[in-house]
Amino acid sequence: MDNKLMLMIPGPTPVPEKVLLAQAKHPIGHRSGEFSEIMAEVTANLKWLHQTQNDLLVLSASGTGAMEAGIINFLSPGDRVLVGSNGKFGDRWAQISQAFGLDTHIITAEWGKPLDANAFKQALEADTEKAIKAVIITHSETSTGVLNPLEDINAHVKAHGEALIVVDAVTSLGAYDLPIDELGLDVVGSGSQKGYMIPPGLGFVSVSAKAWQAYEQATLPKFYLDLGKYRKAAAKNSNPFTPPISLVFALQTALQMMKAEGLERIFARHARQKQATRAAMRAMGQPLFASDEAASPAVTAVMPQQVEAEQVRSVMKKRFDIALAGGQDHLKGQIFRIGHLGFISDRDILTVIGALEATFLDLGCDGFTPGAGIAAASEILTAG
Amino acid sequence: MDNKLMLMIPGPTPVPEKVLLAQAKHPIGHRSGEFSEIMAEVTANLKWLHQTQNDLLVLSASGTGAMEAGIINFLSPGDRVLVGSNGKFGDRWAQISQAFGLDTHIITAEWGKPLDANAFKQALEADTEKAIKAVIITHSETSTGVLNPLEDINAHVKAHGEALIVVDAVTSLGAYDLPIDELGLDVVGSGSQKGYMIPPGLGFVSVSAKAWQAYEQATLPKFYLDLGKYRKAAAKNSNPFTPPISLVFALQTALQMMKAEGLERIFARHARQKQATRAAMRAMGQPLFASDEAASPAVTAVMPQQVEAEQVRSVMKKRFDIALAGGQDHLKGQIFRIGHLGFISDRDILTVIGALEATFLDLGCDGFTPGAGIAAASEILTAG
Numbered sequence: 001m002d003n004k005l006m007l008m009i010p011g012p013t014p015v016p017e018k019v020l021l022a023q024a025k026h027p028i029g030h031r032s033g034e035f036s037e038i039m040a041e042v043t044a045n046l047k048w049l050h051q052t053q054n055d056l057l058v059l060s061a062s063g064t065g066a067m068e069a070g071i072i073n074f075l076s077p078g079d080r081v082l083v084g085s086n087g088k089f090g091d092r093w094a095q096i097s098q099a100f101g102l103d104t105h106i107i108t109a110e111w112g113k114p115l116d117a118n119a120f121k122q123a124l125e126a127d128t129e130k131a132i133k134a135v136i137i138t139h140s141e142t143s144t145g146v147l148n149p150l151e152d153i154n155a156h157v158k159a160h161g162e163a164l165i166v167v168d169a170v171t172s173l174g175a176y177d178l179p180i181d182e183l184g185l186d187v188v189g190s191g192s193q194k195g196y197m198i199p200p201g202l203g204f205v206s207v208s209a210k211a212w213q214a215y216e217q218a219t220l221p222k223f224y225l226d227l228g229k230y231r232k233a234a235a236k237n238s239n240p241f242t243p244p245i246s247l248v249f250a251l252q253t254a255l256q257m258m259k260a261e262g263l264e265r266i267f268a269r270h271a272r273q274k275q276a277t278r279a280a281m282r283a284m285g286q287p288l289f290a291s292d293e294a295a296s297p298a299v300t301a302v303m304p305q306q307v308e309a310e311q312v313r314s315v316m317k318k319r320f321d322i323a324l325a326g327g328q329d330h331l332k333g334q335i336f337r338i339g340h341l342g343f344i345s346d347r348d349i350l351t352v353i354g355a356l357e358a359t360f361l362d363l364g365c366d367g368f369t370p371g372a373g374i375a376a377a378s379e380i381l382t383a384g
Numbered sequence: 385m386d387n388k389l390m391l392m393i394p395g396p397t398p399v400p401e402k403v404l405l406a407q408a409k410h411p412i413g414h415r416s417g418e419f420s421e422i423m424a425e426v427t428a429n430l431k432w433l434h435q436t437q438n439d440l441l442v443l444s445a446s447g448t449g450a451m452e453a454g455i456i457n458f459l460s461p462g463d464r465v466l467v468g469s470n471g472k473f474g475d476r477w478a479q480i481s482q483a484f485g486l487d488t489h490i491i492t493a494e495w496g497k498p499l500d501a502n503a504f505k506q507a508l509e510a511d512t513e514k515a516i517k518a519v520i521i522t523h524s525e526t527s528t529g530v531l532n533p534l535e536d537i538n539a540h541v542k543a544h545g546e547a548l549i550v551v552d553a554v555t556s557l558g559a560y561d562l563p564i565d566e567l568g569l570d571v572v573g574s575g576s577q578k579g580y581m582i583p584p585g586l587g588f589v590s591v592s593a594k595a596w597q598a599y600e601q602a603t604l605p606k607f608y609l610d611l612g613k614y615r616k617a618a619a620k621n622s623n624p625f626t627p628p629i630s631l632v633f634a635l636q637t638a639l640q641m642m643k644a645e646g647l648e649r650i651f652a653r654h655a656r657q658k659q660a661t662r663a664a665m666r667a668m669g670q671p672l673f674a675s676d677e678a679a680s681p682a683v684t685a686v687m688p689q690q691v692e693a694e695q696v697r698s699v700m701k702k703r704f705d706i707a708l709a710g711g712q713d714h715l716k717g718q719i720f721r722i723g724h725l726g727f728i729s730d731r732d733i734l735t736v737i738g739a740l741e742a743t744f745l746d747l748g749c750d751g752f753t754p755g756a757g758i759a760a761a762s763e764i765l766t767a768g
Binding site for chain 2: 011015021027064065095100191244325
């Protein structure tokens with residue numbers, strides 16, 4: 001059956017019909033008053049979603065472009081940075097730091113385990129000369145389904161006093177309570193195809209006053225991703241370069257939907273769906289890759305027993321037209337990942353679990369009572 | 385009357401209905417076989433449109449991002465470059481070159497006049513040490529409606545033998561015969577919201593074998609715009625970072641339409657519409673900003689007599705809901721610009737000229753016989 005794909009990957013995530021159709025509106029001039037009004041509305045609503053009064057800049061770029069902007073605008077060649085890495089995206093920020101000639105100190109943790117906040121504490125306390133200019137971490141590590149202890153690491157950065165904290169919130173923003181101003185996060189990057197419920201193509205960066213001070217001193221070369229240009233244009237509800245107009249239309253509609261739902265309900269929905277997914281996997285005897293304490297609100301990674309991860313993905317796709325994500329890099333073939341991020345209803349969670357039950361049974365998994373996954377998920381989804 | 389906007393600006397350009405609707409298809413996974421097939425088709429068709437067998441890379445970026453990629457991937461700090469500048473975009477490439485620490489020699493011409501190929505000849509012939517690493521020029525200067533003498537400048541670059549030629553073809557590609565391989569153009573950048581008939585958000589860069597040799601030596605820092613990563617992914621019909629899927633769907637449909645029309649007819653249509661627009665302006669006594677020999681196929685700039693340029697734009701918008709572009713930088717208020725680029729039919733040209741006639745008359749221009757504009761345009765449009 002054609003045209004029945006169900007996306008349960010951690011990006012691109014499902015897009016509501018009215019957001020899809022918003023893209024189909026004919027473009028208008030990006031220097032028109034009408035477009036400025038849309039930029040003003042969208043920026044105000046993004047600030048609401050990001051819980052910040054900081055500058056909130058919209059780039060024509062992927063999440064990686066947003067994160068690169070978040071790094072190169074505030075640093076100079078040779079600057080010392082601490083990068084946390086326990087997955088593909090932490091690795092990527094380390095690669096960016098190295099590509100731009102930063103003195104990159106990497107604090108690693110095993111893939112599937114959270115970063116150790118104490119390792120950051122020690123490194124920051126040892127830095128009595130205040131040479132560390134930034135701490136760069138991934139909040140929700142999409143490749144492993146791990147949520148890193150941002151609050152704890154941030155507290156140590158604040159105790160250090162000098163370093164900026166630069167956060168990849170690509171799969172946590174819009175899924176998890178991340179009060180940027182309350183936490184004092186200096187630079188937060190994210191991408192549109194995640195919690196924002198729209199297709200890929202827009203990157204977002206929020207920038208604190210402290211980060212803007214660092215910007216004034218930073219000498220890494222930049223032009224297209226020079227956030228100063230975006231700030232100047234944003235002050236006039238405009239863009240330094242032609243923005244992806246159809247995606248901005250989509251964002252306008254999606255943010256209106258998110259405001260109608262409300263932050264508390266959005267975060268509660270993601271938490272509930274994460275718990276239901278995890279409970280169902282446990283009830284079906286399938287090991288979760290991340291611990292409960294470090295589980296991402298956006299994606300659940302499973303290291304399956306009795307079956308191959310790629311077999312599960314293959315049957316889910318062929319038999320039920322549900323796309324799950326596989327493992328990346330050395331985890332390829334070791335895990336599969338269920339996205340529960342963005343425009344996902346409780347019904348979707350029951351659907352994917354029902355299909356996983358059928359798939360496990362089809363593949364000969366006999367370690368669970370048929371129906372156990374749905375029973376466990378239902379209990380959580382109906383508890384509220 | 386709402387929802388009747390007619391875009392006659394040089395980008396974003398009008399988008400066909402089926403291209404608009406292609407964006408509204410639900411995203412699919414960007415690592416899926418289905419998406420790889422689309423990337424393969426789109427890349428093959430882009431190579432057809434660009435008349436090249438060079439690598440053709442698709443970025444999630446505006447045209448400026450594509451041009452930055454076209455500059456920073458092939459050069460090192462301190463490298464000498466010649467930049468042609470006779471408008472806002474030439475200025476921008478000079479700014480990028482300077483931002484990245486290149487030894488930037490700028491050959492200027494007055495805004496509204498084409499670059500002087502002889503000035504490039506002299507600079508290149510004087511460079512007996514072959515220190516010039518690249519010549520960077522804008523083909524169609526969108527800000528003034530001038531088409532620069534690319535073929536002549538390119539011949540001098542070829543005679544030099546060492547320098548790469550890097551071309552901004554943002555408003556010439558898809559509007560003008562630009563045979564990249566026949567001319568041996570090393571790096572050509574463009575953007576989706578122009579001749580490609582889709583909304584903004586995608587940038588394109590073609591890269592020659594000679595440019596890839598330069599890439600191996602180039603030391604400017606890069607990551608998000610590192611074209612080596614795009615080449616590696618493109619070899620597998622994939623993308624290094626999440627691509628704007630809905631815009632790729634749009635591009636697929638638009639390129640199918642362009643193939644059905646055929647290159648010769650596309651170029652002939654743009655040439656005819658340019659001539660008709662210019663003839664109509666002349667017939668209405670309105671001075672053209674660029675000469676016939678240097679007229680862009682994409683945009684006609686008019687420096688109006690008896691009326692203010694901004695008055696013309698204002699009446700055209702308020703009375704007829706037609707968006708024309710204004711002047712940029714020091715030309716603000718001095719000129720208006722009519723876009724005739726991409727999905728523009730002969731009917732659209734008659735429409736905009738008819739509305740301009742009415743506008744000129746409304747504003748008290750009495751230097752022409754009413755109907756003269758349409759008469760002049762009709763003669764050209766029906767001559768074929």
